[in-house]
Amino acid sequence: MIRLFLRDLALGVRAGGGFGLGLAFFLILVVLVPFGVxxxxxFLSxxxxxxxxxxxxxxxLLSLDRIFQLDFEDGSLDLLAVAPVPLEGVTAAKALAHWVTTGLPLVLIAPLLGVLLNLPGPAYSYMILSLAIGTPALSxxxxxxxxxxxxxxxGGLLLSLLVLPLYVPTLIFGAETVRRGAEGLPVGTPLAMLAGxxxxVVxxxxxAAAAALRINLR
Structure with missing residues (x-):
């Protein structure tokens, strides 16, 4: 399991693995918002x-299709399905590697991008905390x-259509935590819901993912 996690981690940080793509997209989106609004x-605050x-x-969302697709194409996923390690552990290790290479960098760069959007000072700690708690659910x-x-x-478009509705609760409670923190309001309820x-999900x-893989690999 650890070797699988480290392998996916190495693949994720290589060129084209999604590590830089997510950060670049996050940066471009935040930079473009002031031009649009x-x-x-x-107002930005x-x-x-x-x-x-x-x-x-x-x-x-950008790199989700790479979690299993590359292993499916080269046959590695079939070997993992019959390996003596549980397929549930395989899916968990791959999701965790995706979070480390995609979600965690977003958590670390978010304070810098918050400056570009004039995020109020009291909200920074809540923004980092909410992203750290909520982004694993996204992965x-x-x-x-x-x-x-x-x-x-x-399948990338279908994947987006399936996943985006499931992301909505995390988005709502994550953004609400930061908003309340910025206004000096209690954040216990949205933060608890986000953690729950x-x-x-974890x-x-x-x-559920392992069951879906078994069906698709039959």
Whole structure:
């Protein structure tokens, strides 16, 4: 399991592996927003939590199809399915590697991009905390969607359509946590809901993803 995680980690940080692609997309989106809505600081400050969370969500979405597709194409996924390691562990390791190479860099770069959107000072800690708690859910939900669409030609669009509705609760509570933090309001409820979603997703979806893989590999 550890070797599989390290292998996917190495593949993710190589050129074309999705590591730089997600960061570049996140940066471009945040830079373009002021051009589209205007540079008025108060307005940017008000929409910054939502923009940062939407950017992180879409950046995670870019590389989801690579979680299983490359292994499916070269036959590695068939070998993993019959290996003595549980397929649930394989899906969890791949989802975790996706988060480390995609979600974690977004968490680290978000404070810099928050400056570009004039994010209020009190909101920075809540933004980092909410992204750190919520982005693992994005990767594990994405792994489940990737397992459902593995082997399908041009399955990237279908994957996006399947996954985006499942991302909505994480987006709502993540952005609400940052917004409340920016306004000095209590953040306990949205933060608890965000943590609950992530814990439930991490605990349950590897089993669902493994079941989907078994069906698709028959």
């Amino acid at each position: 205007g540079p008025e600081p108060q 008000r929409i910054a939590p939502g923009i940062l969370w939407v950017g992180a969500l879409l950046a995670c 594990f939900i994405g792994a489940f969607g990737a397992a459902l669409t593995v082997g399908l030609k041009r 979603i992530s814990l439930a 605990a349950l979806l590897p089993f």
